[in-house]
Amino acid sequence: MADPLDTVFSALADPTRRAILAMLLEDDMAVTDVAEPFEMSLAAISKHLTILTRAGLIQQEKRGRVKWCKLDPDAMRGASVWMQGFGQFEPVNMDAFERFLAAELSEGDPL
Numbered sequence: 001m002a003d004p005l006d007t008v009f010s011a012l013a014d015p016t017r018r019a020i021l022a023m024l025l026e027d028d029m030a031v032t033d034v035a036e037p038f039e040m041s042l043a044a045i046s047k048h049l050t051i052l053t054r055a056g057l058i059q060q061e062k063r064g065r066v067k068w069c070k071l072d073p074d075a076m077r078g079a080s081v082w083m084q085g086f087g088q089f090e091p092v093n094m095d096a097f098e099r100f101l102a103a104e105l106s107e108g109d110p111l
Contacts, residue, residue: 004055004056004078005078005079005082007054007055007056008055008056008057008075008076008078008079009079010051010055011051011052011054011055011057012055012057012079014048014051016038016040016048017048017051017052017057019037019038020034020045020048020049020052020058020069021052021057021058021071023037024058024069024070024071025071028068028069028070028071029068029069030066030067030068030069031045031046031049031060031066031067031068031069032066034049034069049069052069055075056072056074056075057071057072057075057076058070058071058072059072
């Protein structure tokens with residue numbers, strides 16, 4: 001059986017699945033609503049949802065005829081704890097980094 005941490009990181013490795021998780025941060029969604037913004041078939045979205053479900057990142061339940069998806073943030077706890085082990089590295093402030101690059105590029109020779 002695969003390590004749960006491997007399963008979570010594997011599920012998070014795909015940008016479509018990360019986008020789905022971001023959408024589910026807002027609220028529960030019907031599968032058809034999850035699929036709407038993506039240019040892929042409902043079957044392809046269902047495969048992504050199955051991977052997220054197996055990783056424990058979402059739960060799916062049937063309400064009447066509609067299948068709903070719900071974020072399960074507890075599944076990310078193990079991944080979060082693992083990543084905190086690298087806490088000796090300071091997080092990058094992207095705004096400050098962008099300002100630094102802009103200043104460097106405006107002062108230096110063109111590339």
